[in-house]
Each structure stands twice: as structure tokens, then as C-alpha cells.
Amino acid sequence: MSLERDPKTGWLTTGHEWNGLTELNTPLPRLVSLFLALAVLFSVGCWVLMPAWPVGTTYTKGLLGLDDRTELTESVKQATTDRTTWTDQIATRSFAEIEAEPRVMTAVRQTGPVLFGDNCAACHGRDAKGGKGFPDLRTTSWLWGGSPEAIAETIRVGINSAHPESRNSQMPAFGRDQILQRTDIENVVAYVLSLSDPKEKPVVGNAEAGKAVFTANCVVCHGSEAKGTADVGAPNLTDSFWMYGGDGTSIYNTVWGGRQGHMPTWESRLSPVDRKILALYLVDLGKLRP
Amino acid sequence: MFGLHYWLESKTVGFALCIIIVASIGGVVEIAPLFTIHQTVEDSPEMRVYTPLEQAGRNIYVREGCYACHSQMIRTLRDEVERYGPYSLAVESKYDHPMLWGSKRTGPDLARVGGKYSDEWHVAHLVNPRDVVPESVMPAYARLLRNELRTDDLASHLKALRAVGVPYTDDMIANARADAYGQVSPDSPLAEGVSKRYGDATTVRVFDRNPDQLTEMDALVAYLQILGRLTDAAHKSTAQAGE
Numbered sequence: 001m002s003l004e005r006d007p008k009t010g011w012l013t014t015g016h017e018w019n020g021l022t023e024l025n026t027p028l029p030r031l032v033s034l035f036l037a038l039a040v041l042f043s044v045g046c047w048v049l050m051p052a053w054p055v056g057t058t059y060t061k062g063l064l065g066l067d068d069r070t071e072l073t074e075s076v077k078q079a080t081t082d083r084t085t086w087t088d089q090i091a092t093r094s095f096a097e098i099e100a101e102p103r104v105m106t107a108v109r110q111t112g113p114v115l116f117g118d119n120c121a122a123c124h125g126r127d128a129k130g131g132k133g134f135p136d137l138r139t140t141s142w143l144w145g146g147s148p149e150a151i152a153e154t155i156r157v158g159i160n161s162a163h164p165e166s167r168n169s170q171m172p173a174f175g176r177d178q179i180l181q182r183t184d185i186e187n188v189v190a191y192v193l194s195l196s197d198p199k200e201k202p203v204v205g206n207a208e209a210g211k212a213v214f215t216a217n218c219v220v221c222h223g224s225e226a227k228g229t230a231d232v233g234a235p236n237l238t239d240s241f242w243m244y245g246g247d248g249t250s251i252y253n254t255v256w257g258g259r260q261g262h263m264p265t266w267e268s269r270l271s272p273v274d275r276k277i278l279a280l281y282l283v284d285l286g287k288l289r290p
Numbered sequence: 291m292f293g294l295h296y297w298l299e300s301k302t303v304g305f306a307l308c309i310i311i312v313a314s315i316g317g318v319v320e321i322a323p324l325f326t327i328h329q330t331v332e333d334s335p336e337m338r339v340y341t342p343l344e345q346a347g348r349n350i351y352v353r354e355g356c357y358a359c360h361s362q363m364i365r366t367l368r369d370e371v372e373r374y375g376p377y378s379l380a381v382e383s384k385y386d387h388p389m390l391w392g393s394k395r396t397g398p399d400l401a402r403v404g405g406k407y408s409d410e411w412h413v414a415h416l417v418n419p420r421d422v423v424p425e426s427v428m429p430a431y432a433r434l435l436r437n438e439l440r441t442d443d444l445a446s447h448l449k450a451l452r453a454v455g456v457p458y459t460d461d462m463i464a465n466a467r468a469d470a471y472g473q474v475s476p477d478s479p480l481a482e483g484v485s486k487r488y489g490d491a492t493t494v495r496v497f498d499r500n501p502d503q504l505t506e507m508d509a510l511v512a513y514l515q516i517l518g519r520l521t522d523a524a525h526k527s528t529a530q531a532g533e
Contacts, residue, residue: 053319054323054326056326057327058327059323059327069377069527071366072367076372118373122406122411123407126425131421134411261408261410263408264406
């Protein structure tokens with residue numbers, strides 16, 4: 001085994017020989033070595049400029065002083081400043097003033113759907129149509145009031161939520177908790193059905209008898225004319241808007257088992273401006289309703 | 291120039307050792323600081339551990355592979371912070387074994403989902419996601435509502451977690467099973483034990499709307515509702531940065 005110089009190429013051999021064939025030790029092409037050297041230089045540059053090596057209980061911070069979190073905070077702050085041209089108007093003005101300002105309302109119509117999609121659409125649907133247990137928000141029949149102020153307050157504190165000022169709505173379980181007999185419930189369901197649709201012929205129950213049950217048990221919250229009370233979130237029973245279904249079986253289930261719908265509080269999640277935008281967006285949606 | 295290298299190449303053991311040393315530099319540089327540099331994991335003394343019920347829910351989350359489509363890591367990017375809330379801190383997954391940060395988002399990030407939606411929504415959504423989100427591609431998990439939660443091994447789960455550094459006390463381990471029932475029975479004497487051991491802020495309620503049975507749905511919803519709420523360190527750090 002001996003290292004020789006190959007006469008043809010001038011490179012050294014590895015010293016291995018197989019049956020008369022010797023292996024050349026051809027070095028890397030120069031270009032590759034050059035790129036390798038550049039890459040090493042580049043990484044050394046990065047070590048100097050960026051946070052890099054751990055040193056005991058700290059690390060090299062780099063000459064540029066870069067930090068993900070500071071950068072993020074700056075960019076969020078910058079974006080907030082950029083938006084102040086119109087968010088200031090929303091923050092400081094009343095709902096009526098904003099609604100009268102087409103330029104701000106354009107911003108509301110652009111931002112509203114994004115905020116709604118990220119936060120509200122899971123329950124109320126992307127088109128705000130809701131579903132069983134989650135109210136349709138394009139309605140004119142609002143449980144807690146349909147003014148932008150009332151809607152913004154509902155968003156802030158939630159319904160039956162963990163917020164100390166939460167709106168509280170408790171429809172008792174008249175059947176399960178044995179407040180009413182089965183026949184009384186059937187009668188009151190028949191009466192409630194007749195309120196929104198006088199032509200409705202209930203399968204069971206007597207609407208006439210149900211009226212007395214209603215007066216004794218339901219008017220406290222739903223009102224003597226059954227038009228509902230926004231203070232306690234009791235729905236209007238005379239219209240065609242039903243959150244848990246308006247057929248006999250659904251209403252029976254509601255009276256029997258009660259309803260304690262839950263809407264989370266958004267006070268810690270959404271800024272006051274965001275909540276105002278959402279309230280305005282929903283009022284606006286209602287106006288577009290045919 | 292390559293003389294030393296040629297010499298090294300001819301020494302099998304020496305060369306193998308050198309390869310191991312060079313290859314481990316990257317690992318050492320990334321892993322060692324976690325033990326030596328204090329600021330890699332923030333301090334959050336008031337952070338609480340998962341209750342047995344939440345831990346059981348976490349196990350179901352892992353079992354069903356939720357992490358394959360949902361991450362639990364809000365990165366330091368403006369769009370993520372504006373959509374989901376404050377970026378995730380290392381301390382928030384201090385008691386997560388294994389951590390479920392993930393990087394695949396077929397569904398949304400869940401790091402701050404706790405308290406965002408109601409229990410009713412979570413149950414309806416897990417039973418059939420299309421009922422509440424028509425465009426969803428998530429599978430249905432209706433069976434969780436029927437499956438009774440296995441509680442006999444909860445104490446062992448907590449014990450195993452204690453072995454890897456989660457500060458469960460003997461009291462918590464001894465009462466693991468009782469606390470799982472207590473957390474879904476607000477009016478029972480068992481509920482007091484949950485508040486006593488895990489703090490008054492611990493949510494005690496019937497998560498799956500079925501008060502008669504402790505189901506896997508109870509556990510999973512309890513876990514989803516605590517995500518991002520074991521500590522408010524992330525909210526505090528953002529508030530400080532904003533000043």
C-alpha cells in the first residue's frame with residue numbers, strides 16, 4: 001500500500017489497489033468547497049447577529065437584538081395604530097352616530113364578518129342563522145333586546161355565563177321537577193301553540209284549560225300577553241321565532257325539562273371596539289333581512 | 291490540509307466517537323439550555339394541575355387522535371394572536387405529558403378554546419360536527435356520550451404523572467376517583483373535595499347534560515373547557531408587553 005501520484009490527473013491515489021486498478025483521491029470540486037466555505041461564514045455571521053449559543057445560565061443575544069415576542073408586540077401595536085383612523089370613531093361615538101356615518105359602517109361591514117366568523121359562527125352559524133339551541137341572529141325577536149346597546153351588553157357579559165354580571169335566564173323544568181302534572185303541561189303546550197298559530201289543532205291537550213295554567217305559572221316571565229320580557233330573556237311566544245323548535249313535541253320538551261341556554265362572556269376575549277363592531281354588524285344584518 | 295482527517299478515517303472507534311460528538315452538538319445546544327437557562331420556562335406559581343376528570347379527558351383527546359388535526363400552540367405571529375388570543379408560553383404546557391402542541395391544523399388551534407363556547411355546543415359538536423358547523427370535516431364522536439368513563443385507573447395515571455414531575459399530592463391521588471365524580475356532581479358532598487384540592491375556580495358542573503352518568507363526554511368537555519385556563523400567565527405577559 002503506497003500513496004502515489006496518478007500521472008494522468010496529478011491527484012494522489014488512496015493507496016488501494018484492486019487487481020491493478022488504483023483508486024484516485026479526487027478532492028471536492030472547487031465550487032462546492034467555495035459554497036461550503038460561504039455557508040460556514042454565513043452561519044458564523046448569524047451567530048454574531050442573532051440569538052444563538054447557550055452560555056451557562058444565559059445565551060448570546062446577538063448584535064441585532066432580535067426577539068420574536070418584541071417584534072410581534074410591535075407589529076400588533078403598529079396594526080392597532082393603523083386602524084385608529086376608524087376604530088377611534090367606533091370607540092368614542094354612540095351607536096346612532098356610527099350608524100349615520102357611512103364610511104365607518106363600511107369598515108364595520110368589512111370587519112364584522114371576520115370577527116363573527118372567528119368567534120360567533122361556531123354556534124350561530126357562518127350566516128348567523130343559528131340552529132337548535134343557538135338563536136338565529138337575523139331575527140327581529142331578540143330575547144335580551146335588539147338595540148345595538150343591548151346586543152353589545154349581551155356579548156360582553158354572556159348569558160348564564162361565569163361573568164359576575166351575566167344575564168341570567170332560567171326556564172324551570174316544570175315536568176322533571178314536578179311543578180306541573182303531565183296533563184297540565186299538555187294543556188299549556190296546546191295553549192302556547194295556539195298563540196303563534198290560532199289555526200293549529202294540537203294532537204293532545206286543551207288550549208282553553210292551558211290558558212289557566214299559563215296564567216298561574218308562565219306570565220311572571222313571559223308576560224300576560226305572552227310577548228316575553230327582555231329583562232329576564234323570556235321569549236315572545238306569539239311569533240314564529242323558536243330557539244328550541246316550535247312544534248308540539250319540542251315545546252313539550254322545553255316545558256318538561258326547562259331551558260338554561262348558555263352564551264359565554266366575551267369581555268376578556270374581545271376588545272370593547274370589537275364588541276361594538278359585532279353589535280353593529282348584527283343590527284345591520286337584521287336590516288338586510290327581506 | 292486533510293492529513294488529520296485521513297488519519298482519523300483509518301481509526302474506526304475514534305472516528306465513530308468523533309461522529310457522535312459532532313452530531314450531538316445541535317441537540318446539546320437546543321436541549322441543555324432548558325435545564326440551565328431559567329427564562330426558557332416562565333414562572334407561574336399559581337398554575338394548577340389538571341383535575342383527574344380533565345386528565346382523563348386529555349387521555350381521550352390523545353386516544354382519539356385529536357392532536358392530528360388540532361394544534362395547541364399559538365405562535366408569535368400577528369394573525370394568530372389576533373385570531374386566537376395571546377401566544378402560548380412554555381409554562382402553559384408544564385404539566386402536559388406528552389405535550390400536544392402539534393403543527394397540523396386541519397381544524398382550528400385549541401390552545402385558548404376553554405370558555406370560548408358553551409358545554410352544550412361542545413357536546414352537540416362532538417356528537418355530530420355537521421349539526422352546528424355544516425362545512426366541518428371533523429369525524430363524529432357520538433359514542434363518547436354513551437361510553438362510561440373508566441375511573442378505576444385514574445389514581446395510577448396521576449401517580450405516573452407525579453413520577454415525571456407533576457406536583458400531585460398524596461391527597462389528590464388517593465381521592466382521584468372521587469374527584470372525577472365530584473366534578474360532575476355540583477350538589478354532592480364530593481364536589482367540595484374538588485374545590486378544596488384544585489381551587490375554588492375549578493369548574494364543577496355536569497358537562498354532558500346527563501347528570502345520571504359519568505361519561506367520556508364529561509371528561510373530554512371538561513378538558514376542552516380548561517384549555518388555556520390553568521394559568522393566566524400568557525394574558526399577563528401580553529398585557530405587560532402592551533404597556
